[in-house]
Amino acid sequence: MFVERANKLLKWFIPAVWTIKDSDKSVYLTFDDGPCPEVTPKILDILDRYDIKATFFCVGKNVKQHPHIFDLIVNAGHRVGNHTMHHLKGFDTSLNDYTKDIEEANKLINSNLFRPPYGRITIKQLNELKKSYKIIMWDVITRDYNRNLKPEKCFSIVKRFSRRGSIIVFHDSIKSANNVLQALPWSIEWLRSEGYVFKTIQ
Numbered sequence: 001m002f003v004e005r006a007n008k009l010l011k012w013f014i015p016a017v018w019t020i021k022d023s024d025k026s027v028y029l030t031f032d033d034g035p036c037p038e039v040t041p042k043i044l045d046i047l048d049r050y051d052i053k054a055t056f057f058c059v060g061k062n063v064k065q066h067p068h069i070f071d072l073i074v075n076a077g078h079r080v081g082n083h084t085m086h087h088l089k090g091f092d093t094s095l096n097d098y099t100k101d102i103e104e105a106n107k108l109i110n111s112n113l114f115r116p117p118y119g120r121i122t123i124k125q126l127n128e129l130k131k132s133y134k135i136i137m138w139d140v141i142t143r144d145y146n147r148n149l150k151p152e153k154c155f156s157i158v159k160r161f162s163r164r165g166s167i168i169v170f171h172d173s174i175k176s177a178n179n180v181l182q183a184l185p186w187s188i189e190w191l192r193s194e195g196y197v198f199k200t201i202q
């Protein structure tokens with residue numbers, strides 16, 4: 001269903017935030033599925049080295065398990081968003097169960113940003129959640145979670161598809177570690193050399 005860049009039909013079908021265009025040549029780095037003690041601190045170090053702020057879409061159960069890692073993200077000045085309590089697929093979950101799970105996560109995360117896991121959300125769920133959250137999708141998927149891909153491939157996806165306003169997805173998870181930890185600094189350096197500035201999602 002998902003290719004490296006979200007396609008037009010999908011964007012039309014799911015009325016949410018896919019790109020954020022402003023007067024700057026901006027891109028938005030986002031990290032899903034953490035906090036993860038083995039990977040998140042390393043990503044924070046990379047971001048710190050380049051003096052960049054990003055947006056982390058956290059899974060509530062991981063925040064509950066690793067509150068000190070969550071605090072590291074927040075205290076470093078990054079933005080956090082809600083990615084459900086249990087990384088639920090909207091298509092397989094009733095409206096009531098889905099919103100309850102997100103509310104549970106938000107007691108820990110406390111954000112007005114929400115990103116649906118797998119991008120799978122029904123229109124009914126979307127409309128309900130829009131009352132309380134900005135629904136943030138993406139423009140560029142690095143596919144860093146795919147262990148069959150090399151970090152060079154993730155980097156080439158960033159180079160090929162990033163444009164003004166792109167929301168770029170990486171993951172702070174064990175299965176993404178090898179790809180993200182290598183492709184992230186390459187991507188940052190390349191984006192910077194192309195004149196992009198990095199912003200958090202507001």
Ligand SMILES: [Zn+2]
Pocket residue numbers: 032033083087117118
């Ligand atoms: Zn996810």
